[in-house]
Amino acid sequence: xxxxxxxxxxxxxxxxxxxxxxxxxxxxxxxxxxxxxxxxxxxxxxxxxxxxxxxxxxxxxxxxxxxxxxxxxxxxxxxxxxxxxxxxxxxxxxxxxxxxxxxxxxxxxxxxxxxxxxxxxxxxxxxxxxxxxxxxxxxxxxxxxxxxxxxxxxxxxxxxxxxxxxxxxxxxxxxxxxxxxxxxxxxxxxxxxxxxxxxxxxxxxxxxxxxxxxxxxxxxxxxxxxxxxxxxxxxxxxxxxxxxxxxxxxxxxxxxxxxxxxxxxxxxxxxxxxxxxxxxxxxxxxxxxxxxxxxxxxxxxxxxxxxxxxxxxxxxxxxxxxxxxxxxxxxxxxxxxxxxxxxxxxxxxxxxxxxxxxxxxxxxxxxxxxxxxxxxxxxxxxxxxxxxxxxxxxxxxxxxxxxxxxxxxxxxxxxxxxxxxxxxxxxxxxxxxxxxxxxxxxxxxxxxxxxxxxxxxxxxxxxxxxxxxx
Amino acid sequence: xxxxxxxxxxxxxxxxxxxxxxxxxxxxxxxxxxxxxxxxxxxxxxxxxxxxxxxxxxxxxxxxxxxxxxxxxxxxxxxxxxxxxxxxxxxxxxxx
Numbered sequence: 001x002x003x004x005x006x007x008x009x010x011x012x013x014x015x016x017x018x019x020x021x022x023x024x025x026x027x028x029x030x031x032x033x034x035x036x037x038x039x040x041x042x043x044x045x046x047x048x049x050x051x052x053x054x055x056x057x058x059x060x061x062x063x064x065x066x067x068x069x070x071x072x073x074x075x076x077x078x079x080x081x082x083x084x085x086x087x088x089x090x091x092x093x094x095x096x097x098x099x100x101x102x103x104x105x106x107x108x109x110x111x112x113x114x115x116x117x118x119x120x121x122x123x124x125x126x127x128x129x130x131x132x133x134x135x136x137x138x139x140x141x142x143x144x145x146x147x148x149x150x151x152x153x154x155x156x157x158x159x160x161x162x163x164x165x166x167x168x169x170x171x172x173x174x175x176x177x178x179x180x181x182x183x184x185x186x187x188x189x190x191x192x193x194x195x196x197x198x199x200x201x202x203x204x205x206x207x208x209x210x211x212x213x214x215x216x217x218x219x220x221x222x223x224x225x226x227x228x229x230x231x232x233x234x235x236x237x238x239x240x241x242x243x244x245x246x247x248x249x250x251x252x253x254x255x256x257x258x259x260x261x262x263x264x265x266x267x268x269x270x271x272x273x274x275x276x277x278x279x280x281x282x283x284x285x286x287x288x289x290x291x292x293x294x295x296x297x298x299x300x301x302x303x304x305x306x307x308x309x310x311x312x313x314x315x316x317x318x319x320x321x322x323x324x325x326x327x328x329x330x331x332x333x334x335x336x337x338x339x340x341x342x343x344x345x346x347x348x349x350x351x352x353x354x355x356x357x358x359x360x361x362x363x364x365x366x367x368x369x370x371x372x373x374x375x376x377x378x379x380x381x382x383x384x385x386x387x388x389x390x391x392x393x394x395x396x397x398x399x400x401x402x403x404x405x406x407x408x409x410x411x412x413x414x415x416x417x418x419x420x421x422x423x424x425x426x427x428x429x430x431x432x433x434x435x436x437x438x439x440x441x442x443x444x445x446x447x448x449x450x451x452x453x454x455x456x457x458x459x460x461x462x463x464x465x466x467x468x469x470x
Numbered sequence: 471x472x473x474x475x476x477x478x479x480x481x482x483x484x485x486x487x488x489x490x491x492x493x494x495x496x497x498x499x500x501x502x503x504x505x506x507x508x509x510x511x512x513x514x515x516x517x518x519x520x521x522x523x524x525x526x527x528x529x530x531x532x533x534x535x536x537x538x539x540x541x542x543x544x545x546x547x548x549x550x551x552x553x554x555x556x557x558x559x560x561x562x563x564x565x566x
Contacts, residue, residue: 083546176525190524217540219531220524283513290507301485308486311559312550320562322486330488338487339497342478343504345485356508361521363514368522419525443526 001149002464003055003203011041011054011098018056018100021147024470025101028123028145030138032061033069035099050096051210057097058142058151060105063194064183065089072185073105073117076313076332086183087215088152088194095210100148103138107337109156109187110300111135114163115393116336124167125467126433130390133163136195140167143197146466150207151197156187157292158412160195161438164424166390168434168465170198170453174208175444176419177222180215188299189220191292191416200463201454204423205229208446224444232447235454238272241378242452246277247285248383251408260428260435261384267459278374278381284367289410291367291417294360297344304341307332368418375420375442380452383411385424385438389431412438421446425453427460434465473501 018037025031037056046053059065062072064082066089071077085093093099104117114122114137122137124130125145132141136153140163143151153160155173164171172195179194186192194211198204212226244265252258265275309315309328316331318324330338347356374381387408388395415422420443426436437456441449457463475494478501482489489497544557553560 080550083542083549177530222526222528222530283510287510287514290504290510293504293507294511305485309552310561311547313552315552318562321564324561325486326483326488329486333487335489335493335496338482338489338493339500341485341487342481342489342497343501346481358521359511359516361523362516362519363511365519365522366514366516368525417522417525 001146001466002200003052003149003198003206005149006054006056008048009054011044014041014054014056014098014100017147020470021100021142024145024147027128027470028125028141029120030104030122030141031101032071032073032104032119032138033102035068035101037098037100040098044098046096051206052092052096052150055097055150056100056148057092058101058103058139058148059089059099060136060139060151060153061102062105062109062154062185063089063152064185065099065102068102070102070185071118072108073119074107074333074337075118076307076309076328078118078314080313082183084183087180087217088211089183091211091213092152097150103136103142103151105137106135107334108185108300108304109135109154109159110337110340112157112159112162116334121393124390125470126168127390130392130433131166133166133390135159136163136197140164140169140171140197143167143169143199144467145470146468147470149198149203153195153197154184154187155193155195155416156191156296157416158410160197161385161412161415161422161424164197165385165426165434165436165438168426168429168436170201170204171424172196172204172208173415173422174212174446175222175421177220178208178224178421178444178446179211180213180218180221182215182217186303188296189303190299191296193416199466201425201450201457202230202233204453205233205450222444227447229447229450233454234451235458237268237452237455237459239274240452240455241274241276242268243276243278243374243378243381245374245381245383245411246279247282247407248411251403252384252387253404254388256430257384257435260430264427264437264460268456271455271459273455276378278378280370280374284370285407285411287363288367288413289406291360291363292410292413293343294347294356295364297340298347298357299344301341301344301348364417367414371414371418371420371440375440379441379448381440382437384408385412385436389433389435415440419443421449423449423453425456426462426465427456473498
C-alpha cells in the first residue's frame with residue numbers, strides 16, 4: 001500500500017478500509033482506539049492536490065489527538081482525552097490525512113518488544129506468534145499488514161527502526177529537531193524523536209516534507225529549511241560511499257543472516273557503490289546499552305512524575321494526597337515501568353549523579369565523537385538492523401550481556417545519541433520473515449539518507465511490500 | 471551496601487510508587503545486571519569530556535516577549551481531572 005494509491009480516489013472508500021482494519025485487528029491486536037473516519041470524511045474539505053489527499057494515517061497512542069483518547073498504552077492514562085492536537089497531527093491533517101486509529105505501543109514507549117502494551121501483545125503480521133518489536137509496535141504491524149500506507153511512531157532507542165526491521169517495512173527516524181514533538185507524550189527528552197513507517201522510500205521522503213519544520217512550541221525544534229526530499233530523490237548508487245559497521249556484523253551469530261547479507265552487499269557493489277568496513281571502538285559499542293539505560297530511565301522518571309492521578313489520568317482511592325498518588329501510580333504503571341523508574345531515580349541521587357548519570361552523559365559524547373569519525377569518509381553507515389529474526393515471546397530476548405544483544409540489537413542507539421537521521425529498509429526474506437538494514441547519515445542530511453535508501457530499494461525490489469493476508 | 475527489600479521499597483516510595491515482594495525480587499536481579507552494565511562505562515575515559523545533554527548545541531529557544539499566548543481555558547484544564555468542585559481539582563483535605 002502506497003500514498004499514491006489514494007490519489008484521485010473517492011475518500012468514501014476509506015470506510016471499507018476501516019472495516020478491514022477493525023477486522024484485521026482481531027488478529028494483530030495493534031489498535032488502542034479507532035478514530036471516527038465517517039465524521040472526518042463528512043467534514044473533509046481538502047483539495048485533490050494536497051500531498052496526503054485522502055490518505056489514511058495511523059498515529060501511535062502517545063501522540064495527542066484532540067477529543068480522541070490518548071493512553072500511551074498505559075493504564076494510568078486509560079481515560080485521558082487531550083484537548084489539543086500535537087503539531088504533527090495538525091500538519092498531517094492540513095496535508096489531507098484522515099486518521100484511522102491510535103496504535104498500541106510498549107507502555108509510555110519504554111520497551112522494545114510490543115509485549116508491554118496495556119491492551120496486550122501486538123502480533124507480527126508475518127507470523128502472529130512473533131513479536132513486532134517496539135515500542136511503536138501497532139504502527140509497524142498496521143503498515144506491514146497493508147492496512148495503512150503511513151503510520152506515525154516515536155523513536156527513543158530504536159522504537160521505529162527495530163519494529164520496521166521485524167515487520168519488513170521502511171522506518172524513519174529523522175534528525176533530532178526535524179519533526180516537532182509538541183503534544184507527544186515524552187519518554188526521554190534528549191533522545192525522543194518523532195518517526196514513522198511507510199512501505200517505500202518515495203512515501204517516506206514525502207511524509208517528512210509534510211511533517212518537518214520549525215515549531216515554536218517545541219524548544220528543540222530546528223530552524224533548518226525543509227527540503228523537497230521526494231522530488232529530489234535520486235537512487236543512483238554509483239560512487240556512493242557506504243561504511244559497514246563491522247562490530248555489528250561480528251556480533252550476529254545467527255547463521256541464516258550472513259549469506260543473505262553478503263548477497264545483498266554484492267548487489268550494491270554491482271551498482272557501483274563503494275563499500276568499506278568501518279570499526280567503532282568495541283568498548284564504546286559495549287557501552288551503548290548501559291548509557292542509554294541510565295539516561296533514558298533518569299529522564300523518564302522525571303518526565304513521568306506528573307502522572308499521579310491528580311489532575312488527569314486514572315485516580316485510585318486513598319486517605320490522603322500521598323496515598324492517592326502512590327496507589328494511582330502503583331496500579332497505573334506496569335511492574336516493568338515501575339522498575340525502570342526506580343533505577344532512573346537511583347542514578348539521579350546526589351551521591352550517584354557524577355558516577356552514574358553525568359558519567360553516562362559524558363560517555364554519550366565520546367560515542368557521538370566516534371560516530372562522527374566513522375561517518376567522516378562515508379555518505380552513510382550501514383549495518384543489519386537486527387541480529388535475529390523477529391523473536392517469539394518466549395525466545396531468549398533478555399537484556400543480558402552477550403555481544404549479540406549488546407551490539408547487534410542495540411547499535412541503532414547511535415542515531416538517538418547523536419540525533420543523526422537513520423532509516424531501516426528491508427532487504428530480503430529469511431525463512432518467511434523479513435530482514436532489514438539500517439542506515440545512519442549526517443545531521444540534517446536526510447536527502448542523502450533517502451537517496452541511498454532508494455538505491456537499496458531499487459536493488460532489492462521490495463518497495464511497497466506488505467503481508468497481504470489482512 | 472547490601473540492597474535488601476526495604477532499600478528498594480524505600481527507593482520506590484520516594485518516587486511515589488509501591489512494589490510487591492515479588493516485584494522487588496525481580497528488581498533486585500535487574501539491578502545486579504544493571505550495575506554490571508554500568509561497569510562497562512568505567513572502561514571509557516571521560517577525563518575533560520563535557521556532558522552531552524542534548525544532541526545539538528544550536529540555539530533553538532529564546533526568551534519571548536512577555537505577552538500572553540497559548541492559554542488554556544479553565545474548562546480545558548479541568549476536563550480530565552478525576553474530581554472537580556467549584557472550578558477546582560478536588561483532593562482530600564491536606565491541612566488537618
